[in-house]
Amino acid sequence: MKSFITPDNEGIESLRIVECAEPGDITAGQVRVAIKAASINYRDLLVLSGALGKPGPDGLIMCSDGAGEVVEVAPDVERVKVGDRVAMTFIPDWVAGPFRTVKKPYSLGFPLQGVMREQMVVHESELVKLPAHLSYEAGACLPCAGVTAWRALCGDAPLYPGMSVLLQGGGGVSVFGVQFAKLFGARVIVTSSSQERCDKLRQLGADETINYCSREDWDKAARELTEDEGVDLAIDLGGAGTIDRTVQSVKKGGRVALVGLLSGWPQSINSLFTSRADVTPVTVGSRDDVELMNRAIDFHKLEPVIDRQYGFEELPDALRYLESGKQFGKIVVSF
Secondary structure (H helix, E strand, C coil): CEEEEECCCCCHHHCEEEECCCCCCCCCCEEEEEEEEEECCHHHHHHHHCCCCCCCCCCEECCCEEEEEEEEECCCCCCCCCCCEEEECCCCCCCCCCHHHCCCCCCECCCECCCCECEEEEEHHHEEECCCCCCHHHHCCHHHHHHHHHHHHHCCCCCCCCCEEEEECCCHHHHHHHHHHHHCCCEEEEEECCHHHHHHHHHHCCCEEEECCCCCCHHHHHHHHCCCCCEEEEEECCHHHCHHHHHHHEEEEEEEEECCCCCCCCCCCCCHHHHCCEEEECCCCCHHHHHHHHHHHHHHCCCCCEEEEEEHHHHHHHHHHHHHCCCCCEEEEEC
């Protein structure tokens, strides 16, 4: 069985394809899945940089987000059957409820072994069925970026029609955020780095866009678009480099969902007290969250936006493209 591993988390060049034994016999509650596709996230670059820690002595199988076909089930399994098309959950032990209640909050792709392998044996509780209209490649986009955007929008408070949402950039979470926010009937404002990307975001459904290269005070631009009131909800992906402007863009008592740390962890938020903003870190989502999201995706026949698709052996190229920051939506790997 082929697996894509890093033995030491020392960059993209450390990646290796290795032959390893197939998973053994399944036991009670277990399911064997033939992996068909994976998607990659900025987190995978953090893993390869060593920022999250070192792998064990056997190395680390890469990537957290995978989709595949159920090829074997134990006799007592009830959630899925042979032939079902499924995706893995990002944090296998987080089935429902608040994240703080999870006893083992470990995620695939680090510290747990990831999905870049031809087969996995998992417990049935770790799987969700894919919406019928989605390919394996589209389904592999859901476990991290998809549910993170979903929870950032509506996980802690309702998002009502007519509310305003500010998103950042054209990466996986933001693109999903545009799609989901429009399902809720929200007004969507997105910042991006070029007119071309702004045009793409408008074609996807964004109501207004702000080119932050030509308008560095994008927080003021967002307030101008809302008659100086500020947006109801802002999703921050930059972290230290953007959080102050993000907070300044929301209305008094508005919400900020802290999702990404592209420029590091914020050490302080200068305007937090005066803004009265509710700043909440978002930690992906539970299996229940994924299933709620999938119900909406299924009903609306929503299609995840895939920028590029690579073959299994091309994982390093896929990660280099992600590293360039040029992607619009998700990058996937087909097996």
